[in-house]
Amino acid sequence: MFCPHCGQPTLRHYQQHEYYCACGFRFFHNAAAAVAAIIQLQDTILVTRRARAPGQGQLDFPGGFVDPGETLEQALCRELNEELALCIAPEQLIWFGSQANVYPFAGVTYSTCDAYFRVVLQELPPLHNEAEISEHLWLSPAALSADDFAFESSKRALQRLLSLLAADVGAGGTTKTAV
Structure with a gap:
C-alpha cells in the first residue's frame, strides 16, 4: 500500500x-462511528428496509455514519432528517447502548462502533423515504425477528429491546414505557 x-x-x-x-x-x-434510532410509537417500533447494499432488502433501524465534527446526537438527528424527513431534537434521544459491528462496502469491510438511541413519540409523524430506504414500517415487537435485520449490531440491539419490553410487560407495564 x-x-x-x-x-x-x-x-x-x-x-x-x-x-x-x-x-x-x-x-x-x-472503527468508524455510526448511530441508529429505535423509535417507538405506542406499541410499535419503526424499522426501515434497506434499498441498497449491504443488506439490501433487509430491515434496519434508521441511522448512519457520524460525520467529522459531529456528536453522536447531531449525527443521528441529521440522519433521521435525511432518511425519513423526521425532525428529532437531541433532547428526545435516550441512550440505549453501543454495539461493535462490521460494514462491508465496495469490497472493503469497515469496523464500526454503532451507538443506539431510543426515541419515544407521542403521535405518528409524516415520514418520507430517502433513496437508501425502500420502505419504513411500524411493527409490533412480536412481529420483529432478528433474522430479518441486516447487521449483527442491529440484531443484538433488537434482542436487548425485546428482552426489556418483555420484562416491562411481565412487571405489569406496557410497551409504551420508555426502556
Whole structure:
C-alpha cells in the first residue's frame, strides 16, 4: 500500500489496526462511528428496509455514519432528517447502548462502533423515504425477528429491546414505557 506521508508503496500492516511505513509514518485504521434510532410509537417500533447494499432488502433501524465534527446526537438527528424527513431534537434521544459491528462496502469491510438511541413519540409523524430506504414500517415487537435485520449490531440491539419490553410487560407495564 502507498504511504500517505511519503507516497511510496511501503505502508505495511504492523498489528491489529496499525500500519507502519519505512519513512516512520504510522497509520491507524480505527472503527468508524455510526448511530441508529429505535423509535417507538405506542406499541410499535419503526424499522426501515434497506434499498441498497449491504443488506439490501433487509430491515434496519434508521441511522448512519457520524460525520467529522459531529456528536453522536447531531449525527443521528441529521440522519433521521435525511432518511425519513423526521425532525428529532437531541433532547428526545435516550441512550440505549453501543454495539461493535462490521460494514462491508465496495469490497472493503469497515469496523464500526454503532451507538443506539431510543426515541419515544407521542403521535405518528409524516415520514418520507430517502433513496437508501425502500420502505419504513411500524411493527409490533412480536412481529420483529432478528433474522430479518441486516447487521449483527442491529440484531443484538433488537434482542436487548425485546428482552426489556418483555420484562416491562411481565412487571405489569406496557410497551409504551420508555426502556
